[in-house]
């Protein structure tokens with residue numbers, strides 16, 4: 001039974017795809033939380049209020065912190081230090097829980113340490129492994145987190161009841177919780193999310209640069225669409241992610257380039273056996289991933 005959220009107020013900072021989807025999900029599942037929102041864009045806050053995603057819009061971060069029992073940071077990763085610095089004086093009484101949805105966790109920890117000088121017990125970082133290439137409040141989807149994982153990376157001083165509350169917050173919108181260290185999170189996401197985005201952006205840009213008026217895209221179909229959907233993602237969000245998770249991304253990128261050189265060599269030397277071996281191994285792994293997705297959808 002969910003009890004830890006009853007009668008509390010959640011303050012969501014950043015009402016874009018993820019913040020507004022969380023607000024929408026809490027509303028559509030009638031989770032007993034009052035929802036207060038804040039965003040730099042007044043168009044966004046007006047829409048969120050108009051659509052009933054939030055009950056109230058806070059005028060500033062000070063007001064939001066005063067009203068909220070739980071603050072969720074849902075802004076681009078590099079906007080976090082500024083938001084934290086502005087909120088710090090209002091969080092120091094320790095009565096408000098702080099979590100986030102950022103795609104990189106090492107930079108969040110570094111920002112908290114630099115603003116607060118330590119890792120406070122009321123901090124429980126998080127990351128929903130759900131999203132899409134669309135951004136902004138208009139892309140809000142109340143079912144975005146259902147049957148998706150949310151990775152929490154509590155630190156050694158995180159309060160147990162704070163971890164339980166943030167767990168309940170995400171479970172209340174249908175998500176499954178995984179716990180992970182910050183380092184492991186940033187390595188895993190560099191491999192499964194950040195590298196694929198880098199490759200998709202880079203491939204589309206390569207073809208676009210080489211093709212007069214994008215002419216080549218007229219001849220592309222499903223394969224190109226499936227491989228490159230994520231290249232339509234928000235450039236600011238991904239700029240922030242790559243600059244914040246550069247080390248782990250470079251490690252996995254170097255590994256990938258090495259592998260690709262092997263593929264290139266096999267192609268150049270017409271080494272069909274090697275090509276077939278690589279494709280067969282990859283298909284087996286991809287089929288396994290499909291089975292994971294099917295299980296999750298059940």
Ligand SMILES: NC(=O)c1ccc[n+]([C@@H]2O[C@H](COP(=O)([O-])OP(=O)(O)OC[C@H]3O[C@@H](n4cnc5c(N)ncnc54)[C@H](O)[C@@H]3O)[C@@H](O)[C@H]2O)c1
Pocket residue numbers: 013014015016017018019038039040041044074075076077079082083101102103104127128129130131132133134135136137234237241
């Ligand atoms: N898009 C995804 O697929 C996805 C998935 C999981 C996690 N995330 C993470 O979630 C966070 C938000 O991503 P999103 O996709 O919702 O982005 P978004 O661009 O849709 O929304 C971000 C919102 O934050 C607002 N904002 C920016 N700076 C602000 C500030 N200083 N104060 C208040 N509001 C500010 C913007 O106006 C915008 O409304 C990012 O950290 C991202 O890494 C994204």
Ligand SMILES: O=C(O)C(=O)C[C@]1(C(=O)O)C=C[C@@H](O)C=C1
Pocket residue numbers: 102103128129130131132133192193194230233
């Ligand atoms: O589905 C997408 O388009 C996403 O980009 C979602 C995705 C991902 O790579 O899977 C992107 C970034 C997030 O931090 C988490 C999830």
